[in-house]
Amino acid sequence: xxxxxxxxxxxxxxxxxxxxxxxxxxxxxxxxxxxxxxxxxxxxxxxxxxxxxxxxxxxxxxxxxxxxxxxxxxxxxxxxxxxxxxxxxxxxxxxxxxxxxxxxxxxxxxxxxxxxxxxxxxxxxxxxxxxxxxxxxxxxxxxxxxxxxxxxxxxxxxxxxxxxxxxxxxxxxxxxxxxxxxxxxxxxxxxxxxxxxxxxxx
Numbered sequence: 364x365x366x367x368x369x370x371x372x373x374x375x376x377x378x379x380x381x382x383x384x385x386x387x388x389x390x391x392x393x394x395x396x397x398x399x400x401x402x403x404x405x406x407x408x409x410x411x412x413x414x415x416x417x418x419x420x421x422x423x424x425x426x427x428x429x430x431x432x433x434x435x436x437x438x439x440x441x442x443x444x445x446x447x448x449x450x451x452x453x454x455x456x457x458x459x460x461x462x463x464x465x466x467x468x469x470x471x472x473x474x475x476x477x478x479x480x481x482x483x484x485x486x487x488x489x490x491x492x493x494x495x496x497x498x499x500x501x502x503x504x505x506x507x508x509x510x511x512x513x514x515x516x517x518x519x520x521x522x523x524x525x526x527x528x529x530x531x532x533x534x535x536x537x538x539x540x541x542x543x544x545x546x547x548x549x550x551x552x553x554x555x556x557x558x559x560x561x562x563x564x565x
Contacts, residue, residue, distance in 0.1 A: 414452075415477070415512035416532060416557030424534045424554040425449070428501035442490055443541040444499040450535045450551070452560045459528040467519030477558045478511045486550035489540045496552050500533040500538070508555040519564060527562035531555050 460479040485496055485503050493504045510531065519525050533553035540547045 370412035413560040431501040454530040461529040469519040472516035494504040532557040532559040
């Protein structure tokens with residue numbers, strides 16, 4: 364049994380190291396405003412970040428689906444997860460799902476429909492599995508979130524280009540991890556809530 368415990372701890376440490384390496388490329392936006400965009404609005408800045416969150420998905424992200432939650436005794440062989448907290452929002456700055464440019468002049472700026480499909484992600488360190496997170500917090504890693512937001516850009520002056528890149532925006536949650544009742548640290552998972560658009564006119 365001691366050998367099994369040691370194996371679990373070693374696998375958890377190795378997983379944590381792998382996740383730390385990949386997370387270096389993530390642009391974290393802990394202070395990003397949760398802008399509820401239900402209808403297109405007009406951009407006013409020449410170089411800005413648009414946060415086009417979906418109000419319905421924001422509400423879903425905060426909801427625990429009770430039918431997915433299992434009794435504590437069946438959530439994991441040794442792992443217990445608790446104290447989920449919303450830590451902010453982030454997007455993968457090196458992974459846009461759409462990149463495009465439009466040349467001026469345009470008396471009426473382009474009206475763009477941004478669409479993509481994304482799933483929940485997680486660190487899966489400290490020995491935590493997807494099934495542990497699903498059973499503890501009522502989320503579904505197999506669910507595909509269909510995202511669609513519409514935005515009306517400003518007119519584009521002659522000789523200028525509007526360039527934009529679109530990304531999935533996520534709510535990031537942090538939770539405590541216990542192994543046989545002993546605190547191990549904190550891990551995270553993230554849920555799609557909308558679309559972020561980097562854009563500039565130059």
